[in-house]
Amino acid sequence: MSSSAFTINAVVTTFGGKLYKLTHTSPTLKASIDANVFVPPQAANEKVPVLIYLSGLTCTPQNASEKGFLHAWAAHYGLAIIFPDTSPRGLELPGEHDSWDFGSAAGFYVNATQEPWAGHYKMYDYITEELPELVFTDPEFGSKLDGSRVSLSGHSMGGHGALTLFLKNPGKYKSVSAFAPISNPINAPWGVKAFTGYFGEDNKDLWKQHDATELIGNYSGPTPDILIDVGKGDGFYQQKQLLPENLVEASKGTSYEGKVNLRLHDGYDHSYYFVSSFAKDHIEHAVKYLSGKSVL
Amino acid sequence: MSSSAFTINAVVTTFGGKLYKLTHTSPTLKASIDANVFVPPQAANEKVPVLIYLSGLTCTPQNASEKGFLHAWAAHYGLAIIFPDTSPRGLELPGEHDSWDFGSAAGFYVNATQEPWAGHYKMYDYITEELPELVFTDPEFGSKLDGSRVSLSGHSMGGHGALTLFLKNPGKYKSVSAFAPISNPINAPWGVKAFTGYFGEDNKDLWKQHDATELIGNYSGPTPDILIDVGKGDGFYQQKQLLPENLVEASKGTSYEGKVNLRLHDGYDHSYYFVSSFAKDHIEHAVKYLSGKSVL
Numbered sequence: 352m353s354s355s356a357f358t359i360n361a362v363v364t365t366f367g368g369k370l371y372k373l374t375h376t377s378p379t380l381k382a383s384i385d386a387n388v389f390v391p392p393q394a395a396n397e398k399v400p401v402l403i404y405l406s407g408l409t410c411t412p413q414n415a416s417e418k419g420f421l422h423a424w425a426a427h428y429g430l431a432i433i434f435p436d437t438s439p440r441g442l443e444l445p446g447e448h449d450s451w452d453f454g455s456a457a458g459f460y461v462n463a464t465q466e467p468w469a470g471h472y473k474m475y476d477y478i479t480e481e482l483p484e485l486v487f488t489d490p491e492f493g494s495k496l497d498g499s500r501v502s503l504s505g506h507s508m509g510g511h512g513a514l515t516l517f518l519k520n521p522g523k524y525k526s527v528s529a530f531a532p533i534s535n536p537i538n539a540p541w542g543v544k545a546f547t548g549y550f551g552e553d554n555k556d557l558w559k560q561h562d563a564t565e566l567i568g569n570y571s572g573p574t575p576d577i578l579i580d581v582g583k584g585d586g587f588y589q590q591k592q593l594l595p596e597n598l599v600e601a602s603k604g605t606s607y608e609g610k611v612n613l614r615l616h617d618g619y620d621h622s623y624y625f626v627s628s629f630a631k632d633h634i635e636h637a638v639k640y641l642s643g644k645s646v647l
Numbered sequence: 648m649s650s651s652a653f654t655i656n657a658v659v660t661t662f663g664g665k666l667y668k669l670t671h672t673s674p675t676l677k678a679s680i681d682a683n684v685f686v687p688p689q690a691a692n693e694k695v696p697v698l699i700y701l702s703g704l705t706c707t708p709q710n711a712s713e714k715g716f717l718h719a720w721a722a723h724y725g726l727a728i729i730f731p732d733t734s735p736r737g738l739e740l741p742g743e744h745d746s747w748d749f750g751s752a753a754g755f756y757v758n759a760t761q762e763p764w765a766g767h768y769k770m771y772d773y774i775t776e777e778l779p780e781l782v783f784t785d786p787e788f789g790s791k792l793d794g795s796r797v798s799l800s801g802h803s804m805g806g807h808g809a810l811t812l813f814l815k816n817p818g819k820y821k822s823v824s825a826f827a828p829i830s831n832p833i834n835a836p837w838g839v840k841a842f843t844g845y846f847g848e849d850n851k852d853l854w855k856q857h858d859a860t861e862l863i864g865n866y867s868g869p870t871p872d873i874l875i876d877v878g879k880g881d882g883f884y885q886q887k888q889l890l891p892e893n894l895v896e897a898s899k900g901t902s903y904e905g906k907v908n909l910r911l912h913d914g915y916d917h918s919y920y921f922v923s924s925f926a927k928d929h930i931e932h933a934v935k936y937l938s939g940k941s942v943l
Contacts, residue, residue, distance in 0.1 A: 364880060364914030366924045417919065418713050584660060618660030623713065628662045 356485045357386075366426035367392035370416060371492060379473050379481045382439030386482060387412040389422040390492050393429030400500035400525075400641035401431045401486075402634070403478065405516075407507030408541070409456050410437050415506070418623035424634035430641065431496050433486055435478055437508070439471045452541055453548050459536075460512030461561050463549035472549060475561075479516055479523075502637040506530040506626050507587070508541070514563035514577070514598070521572020526640035528578035528633045530626045531585055535564035535594040564594070564601045567611075577611045578636045580629045582619025652781045653682075662722035663688035666712060667788060675769050675777045678735030682778060683708040685718040686788050689725030696796035696821075696937035697727045697782075698930070699774065701812075703803030704837070705752050706733050711802070714919035720930035726937065727792050731778055733804070735767045748837050749844050755832075756808030757857050759845035768845060771857075775812055775819075798933040802826040802922050803883070804837070810859035810873070810894070817868020822936035824874035824929045826922045827881055831860035831890040860890070860897045863907075873907045874932045876925045878915025 357373040364370075368391040377384050393399055402425065406415050412434040415421065425432050438458035444467045447454040458474035487498035502525045505513035510532020517527035536542020537558045550557045559565040581588050581595050588595075595613050602611045619625040653669040660666075664687040673680050689695055698721065702711050708730040711717065721728050734754035740763045743750040754770035783794035798821045801809035806828020813823035832838020833854045846853045855861040877884050877891050884891075891909050898907045915921040 363916060363918065363920045364878070364912075364924075365920035370920065420716055420719065420923070423716065423923065582660070616660075620659060622659065624659045624661035624666065627716070627719065628660075 355489050355491055357489065359491070365389075366423050368394075368422065368426045369492075370422065372412070375485065377439070377477060377481060379477045380439040380471050382471050383441040384439055384477070385412050385436045386486075387416045387434040388486055388492060389416070389425060389432040389434070390495055391426045391429050391431060394431065394492075394495035397429075398495060398497040399429050399431050400502070401433060401483075401496050401498070402502050402504055402637045402641075403433045403435065403483070405435060405460060405478065405503070405505030405509030405512040406437050407505070407509050408437070409451050410509075411456070412436055414623065415626070418627060419506075419630055420627040421630045421634060424631045428634060428638045428642075430634060430638055433482065435482055438474065442471055444468065444471065453544055457508065457545065459508060459545045459549065459561070460516065461546075461549055464554070464557065465549060465551050468549055474512075475516070478512065479520065500525055500641045502526040502641055504528045504530070504633050504637065505532065507593075507621065508533055510534070510579070511536055511542075511563065515561050515566060518563060518566040518570050519560070521570065526575040526637055528636045530629065530633070531581050531588065531593055531621055532563070532579060532595065533593055534579075535562060535597040537562045537565065538597065539592045539594055541592050564597045567598060567601050567607055568605055570605065570607065574606050574610055575640045576636075577607065578633060579611065579613045580616060580632070581613065582616050582621065582625045584618045585621040585625070587621050651785050651787055653785065655787070661685075662719050664690070664718065664722045665788075666718065668708070671781065673735070673773060673777060675773045676735040676767050678767050679737040680735055680773075681708050681732045682782075683712045683730040684782055684788060685712070685721060685728040685730070686791055687722045687725050687727060690727065690788075690791035693725075694791060694793040695725050695727050696798070697729060697779075697792050697794070698798050698800055698933045698937075699729045699731065699779070701731060701756060701774065701799070701801030701805030701808040702733050703801070703805050704733070705747050706805075707752070708732055710919065711922070714923060715802075715926055716923040717926045717930060720927045724930060724934045724938075726930060726934060729778065729782055731774055734770065738767055740764065740767065749840055753804065753841065755804060755841045755845065755857070756812065757842075757845055760850070760853065761845055761847050764845055770808075771812070774808065775816065796821060796937045798822040798937055800824045800826070800929050800933065801828065803889075803917065804829055806830070806875070807832055807838075807859065811857050811862060814859060814862040814866050815856070817866065822871040822933055824932045826925065826929070827877050827884065827889055827917055828859070828875060828891065829889055830875075831858060831893040833858045833861065834893065835888045835890055837888050860893045863894060863897050863903055864901055866901065866903065870902050870906055871936045872932075873903070874929060875907065875909045876912060876928070877909065878912050878917065878921045880914045881917040881921070883917050
């Protein structure tokens with residue numbers, strides 16, 4: 352048995368499953384980073400499929416684990432969840448901790464090309480390659496997870512991550528859904544700030560390679576429905592940071608036309624009170640494509 | 648329409664209902680204090696019954712609201728929830744903030760008789776009288792709640808509060824349940840510290856009046872089943888802070904014999920990962936006695 356890459360900080364029993372709170376040193380990031388992995392009770396008897404849930408700005412793996420309530424439904428349907436962190440940790444790069452929407456806890460799921468970020472802020476490679484490989488080969492829980500059945504979801508910046516990772520890797524993930532995603536970052540203040548910092552002001556081709564609204568037109572691959580929920584009371588939606596309608600509009604005339612299911616909900620804000628309210632729908636969306644099980 | 652006693656800090660849409668985040672100045676406590684009130688969607692059409700959920704040491708109303716997940720099931724069954732705070736706030740009594748298990752956020756749901764607490768730490772009166780009266784007469788949401796159908800639940804110190812308030816007020820509450828409750832505080836370090844501070848070392852009669860294990864022998868009134876869940880991996884259970892078996896033992900030979908349903912669960916700890924895992928059962932327990940609805 353190989354040794355684990357992870358330090359296990361805690362194993363928490365919840366909803367009949369186990370939540371592993373992990374830390375490791377990432378060769379990709381050349382930094383420390385956390386991750387949580389929820390293993391549902393069904394894993395005792397069969398390999399279970401996996402949802403990677405990408406969190407939003409300012410979050411650690413703890414926020415969604417504690418407040419998103421995704422694991423309640425994952426335990427019901429027999430789904431594991433990987434909760435990655437949102438940036439490398441423990442670095443002290445110049446300016447890294449100055450903004451809540453750039454640098455630490457704001458990695459945007461890209462590989463930065465600009466200094467001082469380029470050597471460490473490679474969250475795209477980390478999420479698509481390093482982290483799942485370490486999880487699926489972990490001697491403690493890896494053999495219980497089916498690395499061939501993986502879906503994506505995420506919230507806000509993590510919704511951006513989920514959509515772009517799905518669209519950039521046709522067939523790699525079985526489905527994608529998003530809560531209040533940053534859907535067109537090159538046209539939103541958060542995205543412009545992040546991509547300017549990580550890619551430079553002039554490299555607009557690279558910007559477009561990490562923008563779901565730009566990517567969907569060139570996508571070719573399987574087309575599971577994309578579920579997107581947004582609250583109309585979400586201040587960031589109102590401030591046009593999210594722009595989910597742009598993604599729907601861009602899907603027209605593509606293989607995704609009519610398959611981007613954008614649901615706008617009266618009253619709901621951007622918080623975990625919103626995410627948890629629709630967590631069941633997103634878990635069921637993933638389960639539908641991961642297990643073929645009817646959830647009706 | 649009377650004016651509200653509360654300042655509404657936020658109204659959050661969640662699970663189709665509304666979570667009101669409130670602050671007010673309490674005449675009973677002569678202090679500021681917070682409270683959250685969850686109003687389920689069913690309140691649009693009918694008066695709904697109410698669960699008062701009492702939180703544990705160190706908590707504010709936000710912790711259980713965000714992480715307990717009780718409101719998800721309350722929204723399903725049509726139950727309102729009042730989440731009171733755990734002590735007066737904004738005071739600067741001598742030593743008030745020195746300990747995490749005494750003073751602020753540790754009111755223990757008693758009326759203190761010792762100085763400097765006696766003038767302010769009257770959480771028993773506040774929870775049994777003042778707060779529900781203010782909630783049920785509030786012009787914003789009070790008319791949607793049925794003040795004649797109220798049950799209790801709580802966690803740890805709040806489980807102690809739920810059990811003792813129920814047993815001290817026969818018939819006032821329709822049912823009670825508790826997560827990892829301090830069940831016999833006069834024999835547990837937390838309870839001894841709190842009761843010594845709030846009641847004085849020598850007033851053991853008063854101590855016993857706020858100890859569920861002491862109270863159950865003298866209880867006469869309706870006897871709805873009492874549901875208690877405790878995790879065997881709970882460090883405070885292992886340290887004998889909770890002593891739920893003492894309550895079961897004390898119920899023998901009383902009208903509650905065989906009706907205290909203590910469930911011990913392998914692995915679970917003292918956290919909200921434990922509370923949320925069994926939240927559905929506790930909401931269903933309350934609904935059974937509040938609405939007569941079958942939840943099977």
